[in-house]
Amino acid sequence: MADTSTARDPNGPKPKRLLSRRNIFLYGTLGLIACYYALPLYVMIVTSLKGMPEIRLGNIFSPPVEVTFQPWVKAWAEACTGLNCDGLSRGFLNSVIITVPSVLLSIAIASVNGYALANWRFKGANVFFTILIFGAFIPYQVMIYPLVIILRELGLYSSLWGLVLVHTIFGMPILTLLFRNYFTSLPEELFKAARVDGAGFWGIFLKIMLPMSVPIFVVAVILQITGIWNDFLFGVIYTKPANYPMTVQLNNIVNSVQGVKEYNVNMAATIITALVPLTVYFVSGRLFVRGIAAGAVKG
Amino acid sequence: MASHMSADPSVSIRDLDLRFGSTEVLQGLNLDIGEGEFLVLLGSSGCGKSTLLNCIAGLLDVSAGEIHIRGRNVTWDEPKDRGIGMVFQSYALYPQMTVRGNLSFGLKQSKMASAEIDKRVARAADVLQIEPLLDRKPAQLSGGQRQRVAIGRALVRDVDVFLFDEPLSNLDAKLRASLRVEIKRLHQRLKNTMIYVTHDQVEAMTLADRIAIMKDGVIQQLGSPNEIYRSPINRYVAAFIGSSSMNFISGMLTADGFESDDIRLRMEGYAFDGVGQQNGAVELGVRPEHIVSGEAARSLPFNTEVVVDVVEPMGSDTQVWSSMGSTELRFRVDGQSELSPGDRIQVGIDPAQACLFEVTSEQRL
Known part of the structure; x- marks a missing residue:
């Protein structure tokens, strides 16, 4: 029998002190960094809920005395950009029309690319892959003017479909890399077994690979939705004002030089625009991390 | 077959x-x-x-x-x-x-x-x-x-x-x-x-x-x-097959038989079913389970006394590690025998059960 009267001998789980130096340092640092990142968001939300008189007082960190949703209404439906005074609502619809087909098309093509590169080592596969990866490192700006000419020749310039095409092309390198690495990480014997079973290129892709690839598709969807939704440059270059995506509308509202700077409307408009990618992250955060780990860059 | x-x-x-x-x-x-x-x-x-x-x-x-x-x-x-x-x-x-x-x-x-x-x-x-x-x-x-x-x-x-x-x-x-x-x-x-x-x-x-x-x-x-x-057919195959691997003893093959520092063995009963008898540098391969130990060893063409170094009991039998001069020697004894390190035991080799490999080509003779 153990003698319980003396100081306790080591036995069972090692006792941990809650307020150890290590814990204070760890959680202190984490808290500080979290504040640093959350503060701008706080300022934005608070400002968007204030009236202009209150903003002019200059206390940007103080919570609103009188909460008003008028800036949000104005940002969505009334703010003027050029001739139109219907706020962001028009841009929202355009962004949806641009984003949905771009995401679907780019992922559909890139997943087949990645699958072919990972499992069907065709002649020239390495050259093709190298060129594709090289494409990921070329700055977009270099390709803007040639693309304008290409779209003009195709008759797609300033149409929404032209922009969809541009997004699909620019999504290709990174998405193909993502899918290729994921498919490479799946056991090769599975692919071999399916071949012995008589499945062909599409049969293996659709019946064997796709059902196993949900995590990586989630990652690709998130990457593409946020990337395309947040795009400003291509939106402003390859479309006309009637087709401007939300980001361009936002810029036009925020950067309008006429009249008073309505900070509350600007803040509200910015938050509304960012709401889509934010929602996507919050809803799928966990899936995203899991998928990223699965498609991590390997050989 | x-x-x-x-x-x-x-x-x-x-x-x-x-x-x-x-x-x-x-x-x-x-x-x-x-x-x-x-x-x-x-x-x-x-x-x-x-x-x-x-x-x-x-x-x-x-x-x-x-x-x-x-x-x-x-x-x-x-x-x-x-x-x-x-x-x-x-x-x-x-x-x-x-x-x-x-x-x-x-x-x-x-x-x-x-x-x-x-x-x-x-x-x-x-x-x-x-x-x-x-x-x-x-x-x-x-x-x-x-x-x-x-x-x-x-x-x-x-x-x-x-x-x-x-x-x-x-x-x-x-x-x-x-x-x-x-x-x-x-x-x-x-x-x-x-x-x-x-x-x-x-x-x-x-x-x-x-x-x-x-x-x-x-x-x-x-x-x-x-x-x-x-x-x-060759040394590689010999070493690969067998759940504890074959003992190899370097020496010379002459008309009189196999000779090394520690062993002299007339190859009576050995088949020479590989490339045939070629005198010169050879390796003698003997599987641990083909080394006879105890009193039975005395009747074999070659036998000697070795000192037990390590004993690995495996239930059904026991593997003994010892050495013969400079060569390490593994052999099997009955699982019930009670050997301990330092004991001396008689071991013997039957040439009919052994293999001879030419040194450079590693082919069986």
Whole structure:
């Protein structure tokens, strides 16, 4: 029998002190960094809920005395950009029309690319892959003017479909890399077994690979939705004002030089625009991390 | 194994070459596998045995040569058209499908009538006793069950040739032994041609009608387990086979017999069934289980007394490590004998049970 009267001998789980130096340092640092990142968001939300008189007082960190949703209404439906005074609502619809087909098309093509590169080592596969990866490192700006000419020749310039095409092309390198690495990480014997079973290129892709690839598709969807939704440059270059995506509308509202700077409307408009990618992250955060780990860059 | 070597081989590999870039994996390989034969490709990793199997399956394109299955040249055929079924080390079951789905996938691909599919799945499930598992997903199965389903997937295809790629290597020792017997039983029942790749010499010895031992893409020896055990063609094969490996003693072969610093042995009763007697530098190979110990050793042409160094009891028998002069010597004694380090024991070697290898070519004399 153990003698319980003396100081306790080591036995069972090692006792941990809650307020150890290590814990204070760890959680202190984490808290500080979290504040640093959350503060701008706080300022934005608070400002968007204030009236202009209150903003002019200059206390940007103080919570609103009188909460008003008028800036949000104005940002969505009334703010003027050029001739139109219907706020962001028009841009929202355009962004949806641009984003949905771009995401679907780019992922559909890139997943087949990645699958072919990972499992069907065709002649020239390495050259093709190298060129594709090289494409990921070329700055977009270099390709803007040639693309304008290409779209003009195709008759797609300033149409929404032209922009969809541009997004699909620019999504290709990174998405193909993502899918290729994921498919490479799946056991090769599975692919071999399916071949012995008589499945062909599409049969293996659709019946064997796709059902196993949900995590990586989630990652690709998130990457593409946020990337395309947040795009400003291509939106402003390859479309006309009637087709401007939300980001361009936002810029036009925020950067309008006429009249008073309505900070509350600007803040509200910015938050509304960012709401889509934010929602996507919050809803799928966990899936995203899991998928990223699965498609991590390997050989 | 004459019964297996009927006039037409089931699988015939002719002058097969396989290169990856400039690396030669298989070179000029020839192999005939008889109808209903169980052939084991044995070798350490990287010897080309799995590569050869993948070539037979059609999963790798060959660089040169031909593969014939049942008299048909299938060198350019797709895997599905070769009349083969394959079982993989990692089972390679389709994770999103049930066991039934896994078994029927290949049949559905070939657009078979569903009544026939059901019949075949039921038969395979019966043979392998996996009926209760048919509606489960692979993730819900144990390793042994998964491998049984993987075998079933080859079975439903109703093929002539089964290919096994290290099917038991992912299982624990006990399960491996029991599934090994099941595969043997399956072969006795189905009488299909089976080609089985493994690095485990116990699997090879127990399952095979013939073993092909491979090294560096070349078949070193092709023969029945007994032939390979009794008269290994070279030092590599001798060292590879045997669950505790052979003792090698360097010395000289003269007209009088084998001579080394510690041993002088007249090779009475030795067959010289390799390249024949060649006097010069040789190595004498003796399996631990062929070294006689105790009083019985005194009647043998060579015997001496050694000091026990380490004792490894294994239940049924005990392996003893000792040394003879500068050479380490392992031998087996009865599991009940109570030896301890430092004890002295008489050991003897019977030349009829030993092997002689020429030193440079490593060929058996």
